Amino acid sequence: MLTKRSLLLTAAGLLVALTTSVAAQSDYPNRPVRLIIPFPPGGSNDVVGRVIAQHLGEALGKQVIVDNRSGAGGVVGTEVAAHAQPDGYTILGISLAHAVNPWLYKLPYDPIKAFAPVGIMGKGPVVLSVHPGLPVHSVKELLALAKQKPGDLQYASAGVGSFQHLSAELFKLTAGVDILHVPFKGGGPAMIDVMGGHTKVMFSSLVQTTPNIKSGKLRALGVGSTERSKILPDIPTIAEAGVPGYASENWWGIVAPAGTPAPIIAKLHEALTKAQASPEAQKYFDTEGATIVSMSSEEFGRFMVSEMNKWEQVVKKGGIKAE
Amino acid sequence: MELFNNLIFGFAVALSWQNLLYCMIGVSVGTLIGVLPGIGPLATIAMLLPITFNVAPVGALIMLAGIYYGAQYGGSTTAILVNLPGETSAVVTCIDGYQMARQGRAGPALAIAAIGSFFAGTVGTLLIAVAGPPLAELALKFGAPEYFSLMLMGLVAAAVLAQGDMIKSLAMVAMGLLLGIVGTDVNTGVQRFSFGITELSDGIGFIVVAVGVFAVGEIVANLGDPEERRVFTEKVNNLMPSWNDLKQSIMPIIRGTAIGSFFGVLPGTGPAIASFASYMVEKKVAKDPSRFGKGAIEGVAGPESANNADAQCKFIPMLTLGLPASGVMALMLGALTIQGIQPGPDVMTTRPELFWGLIASMWIGNALLVVLNLPMIGIWVKLLKVPYRLLFPAIMAFSAVGIYSVNTSSFEIYLTALFGVIGFIWIKLGCSPAPMLLGFVLGPMMEEHLRRAMLMSKGDPSVFVTRPISLGFMIVTALILVVMIAPAVRRRRVDIAG
Amino acid sequence: MQFEFRNNRDVWAGAMLIATGAVAIFMARNYAMGTTLRMGPGYFPTVLGGLLIVAGLYLAVMGLRRNEKIGGSWSLRALIILPLSLVLFGLLMEHAGFIPALLVLTFGSTIATTESRPLEAMLLSVGLTAFCVALFIYGLGLPYPLLASW
Incomplete structure (x- = not known):
């Protein structure tokens, strides 16, 4: 009886998978999208994520649910996202920590190759x-x-x-x-x-x-x-x-697992732009002394790489260790 | 007089029907999530944050605050009824509250918890109104040496928690200190005792340990001894506390409120410390300390008042300095920032309706909670008449879902199962888990502050006695030691002589 | 003597403390000790491990003298089934969804007691699962799939 049921389930699953992969790109999203925040509730990453998630959901026409997966300076949640289905229903909110962690921890994922950049939310x-x-x-x-x-x-x-x-x-x-x-x-x-x-x-x-x-x-x-x-x-x-050349800004952005179809990334990027323009997002970023930044998905990808290189120097020369 | 006018103004704001409704929703939701372990105000407020975008700032804050202190009320309910700490701060209530329930005195225990919390809430609210800013200034005087000395005092006093064998209890404190070390070392970032498991890098969750050793361990023990349990379900006496109960509880409530307010103002102390401190004080001043751990009403009245005062006073650093002392306060800060308000020293003058409205609503919320909770006692106590074989699967289900939800992590569930087994073995070996939990809470903070103090003083230990506040705690610690050791030494002399 | 030793409560408590302390010291040897003035991450665990061993030895010796027995039964059935159902719950939450996980957990719990009745156990687990779905998923809006993972 068990095998019969599991067989049925598998068949049903396959059917769903087939239909979704065909229909995915045209009717995306048809169910709630999960935004993983790799930090606990209450921090700036979380609040920025929640403000944006609300409006991202309105722009997409389906709810965006914030899922806090904290631990190890963001590594735990990022790993979950890295290994999620690249179907656009799991996205990840990242910050500067994403560009710093590779130099501090042994990562169970590649911070650049495992993800497809969607866009940046802002800088502080x-x-x-x-x-x-x-x-x-x-x-x-x-x-x-x-x-x-x-x-x-x-x-x-x-x-x-x-x-x-x-x-x-x-x-x-x-x-x-x-x-x-x-x-x-x-x-x-x-x-x-x-x-x-x-x-x-x-x-x-x-x-x-x-x-x-x-x-x-x-x-x-x-x-x-x-x-x-x-x-x-x-x-x-x-x-x-007095310290020429010094610049240090935190930033927040959204990425999807690598392999997420381009049309879905484009849809997400468009929704992110709308969310950034919402009065709550404006007010929040203003009060915090942060600024809303726009970049295309490709620009954001290059930005992430440049940030990684910048902080690699600091971590190595400063002798910072976390393990 | 100005204060009086301000309060009137605050009540006018809080008593508008919308705000009253928000307060009502907040405290009801708070009570519900308070009853459920794991699911706490932090997760709930985070989930409700987007809803507050479309609510006026005052209403939003009133509702979120209501959830927060409503949870403090609810947390004690399951602690008393089934030994399940609904919130972190309710752990101490498990010790004597659950024993009271086993003796058929769940009603008085629940009632005194509500009454004590109400008193503490009232005092806490008044404190914020009268002395918020100066108290926040006081909190700034605490640096690493002061915190360390304070915690050392708490640790030494922990011996009071001992039931029976003193050495055993102290060994359990050390066990807790050790468990608390698991995770990333704050000073160097080194991983300790994490066995290469990423989930352990942030340490073991308090609620995981507490639910494991208290709730799961207790269930296993109960299933082994069905005899003992039957007595428990059949004997339910009066619902309300007797005159005698009230008389016994008045002083503990007052002391607990004072202790809780003190710890609440200090941003560097975690939850449950205030409750533990109050419990230890009550046991120390009691005429017959042996009643503690066996259903002493003071052991419920004091800590319950302390944790509510603590919860209220946590608002002081947030509202007056814009500094969040906990994750919940950080979220409230976030909620205000989204509305374009930045709490800080000038919030009282720039946004008086927010400040005074919130304060008035806190008192109203506390009053609502008593009104809600007292009639509920009858229903809660009836729950105890449900046969245990039907009741405990429900406890298991709520615990599991609650703990899973903290981090959406199955790993925490496995840990809970492990601590259930360990907790049961401890019960069997006569090692009480309460001192262990105190060590668990204090340990990481003590080490952090000690090492930070030494780092900042460049390795000079005299910082602990050259700074006045720290010196004060050190003297009290020494006095406690003398008081504790003296009778033992005297007894030994008598033994030898005899 | 041998028999008495087997359920001597304090000897076992002492043994547990000694074992924990030894493991702590053993593991902490990898962490830098530092000095008393500049403590490294290994300092605290090593000191605590030592304290546990000393306390454990004391308890074991006292145990032999006092000879207190472990009271009550070991309720092996519950001790095995309850943690096991929790572990299954964790696994199923990851791979099968909220409903199967809860069904297994509640059913497992109900059969952990010797008083359990099969029909009642089934009804109770279905009822509790339904209640939890209503409360946690619809009431509190927890974002977990009811069946199958995302």
Whole structure:
């Protein structure tokens, strides 16, 4: 009886698979799409993903369900997506971590070849800030202090291999200074420690930091974007303030498993563009000090490769290890 | 007077029929997910986030907040009835709450949990209104040395948790500390005890261990001893607490509220720590500590108040500094950001309707929860009359789905099965799992803060005694040790003399 | 003596602690120890492992003197069937969907007790599964397929 049933099931499955592969591209999507977020609920990856998912769903005409698969700095969820059916019903929300993980972990997937790029959602710069009790008011003064007593200054980060950690290491490499890394479990605890004056320096996402910069609990010295931020127009970029060539921005994007048919990628890209234009997405990115960016799928693919190369240098020269 | 006016304004906002409806929906959903293990406010709020796009910011926040503290109420219900911690914070309630239920006192246990939570919710709400910003300032004074000293104090006090053999309990604490180490080391990023399994790189989930050792372990033990269980199902006495119960619970509720508020304000302490602290205090001050673990009502009243106060006060760093102390708070922050609001020190003046409306709604929500929960007790207690052979498969099903949903991971289910077996063996060997869970919660944080403190002081251990707050905790820790060891030494002298 | 040793509660508790401690120390040898002032990732586990071994030895010795027995039965049936149904649930969730996984889990649970009645067990597992589908999938909107994987 069991075999008979499983046979029937297989037959039915085959039938469904056949019909879908033929009809897939014309009537896609005909069921909900799963957006894997390889991070737990609550973080910036998750919130960005949820805002976009809602509108992505409206543009596609079928719901987009967010599926949090967190673990190992995003590796767990990314692996699930890498091995999912390339039928357009599983897509993955990625961030800068995707371009950094290859240099930190042994990956059970190829970060570039296993995926077909869909598009980028936006970028958010890092901001360099210090506790107001520290007698430095500019990037140059900070560099002077760090050179005076190498290794004496300490900076807080959201953890080993985090965006904050890498931004700081890039800063140290570019400016040639030595500041001691003090890792925390997440950006929140790190910021609390700096606001309390225990650690003095911090690289953090502009997102979380803005309200405390505005209230004077933290003193911002520079932003990591190539242009000044709209929400903090008085703060110079780190590059113009004394570390030429420095740029560090987190980014969020969407990829699909490699082999997803091109027409489906095009449909997803079109829907993503619509989702980016929604008022919620605009408002969210604005308040966070992030910017919405558009790229074609191919451009986004090239961007991912260039980001991987950039951070490979930082991870290797900075001696960052996570294993 | 200004406060009074602000509160009136807040109530005017919160009592609009839409906001009242959002509050009602929030606390009802919260209670439901609170009862279910694994499925917590974090996942629920994440799923509901898109819905809030089309709701006014105040209403959205009121509803999400309602889910959050509603879950705290619901979590204790299954802890008391079937030893299943619905939420992390309800673990401590399992210890004495479940024993009360076994003695036919599930009604009073549930009622006192609701009453204690309401009191703590009221105080917590008032604290946010009166002293939010200064309390947040206080929290900033805590760096790595302070947290370490505080946790060391908690660890030393853990000996109080001992039932029977002190050495056994302390060994279980060490076992918990060891289990807590599994995963990625915060300071170096090294994987420890993860056996090359990717899923273990973020550590073992607290709810996995708690459901495994408490719920599954208990079911296996119960199925082995059907005799004991029958007594449990047939004897259900009064539903409401007696006058005596109330008198016994007043002080624990007040102390629990104070403890919970303290821990709630500190962003660097996880859930369940406040409840554990309250439990240890109650056991220490009790005239007859031996009643604890056997159905002492103080062991329910204190921790339940503590975890609700803790939950309310977690809003303080979020609202006044814009800093999320937990994943749930991070999501609330996200929900506000989507609406174009950035919480921070000026939110009270720039968005008074949001701040005061939320505060008023919290109190209303807590009141609603008591009104909802007290009549429910009768129904819950009837559930205990269902024959156990029909009840426990349901517990298994809810636990399994709940745990699976935390990370959509079968691996966590396998772990739960493993901890079920381990928990049962512990029960058989007379090793109580409660101290283990305390070690499990404290361990990773203690190590993290200790090593961070040493890193920041460049290896100078004097940081723990040169910073005033840390020194204070160290002195109290020393005092606890003296108080604990002194009677033992005296006894030994008498033994030797005799 | 040999017989008494076999269900001596504290001797077994001690043995369990010693074994855990030994495994911890054995595994931690791969992690850098560091120094007391600059602790490496191996420091804490090694110290804890040592503590567990000491506590285990103490318990084992005390156990031999006190000689307390393990009480109650081992309920082997439940001890095997319940974890097994959980594992099956996990496997089926990945490969067959929500309904088969829950059916197996609830049916497995119901037959874990010696008091189980076949008909009742079947009805209960079907009923519970239906209830869970209504509650979790439709009520709470959990995104799991009812049958077959995505």
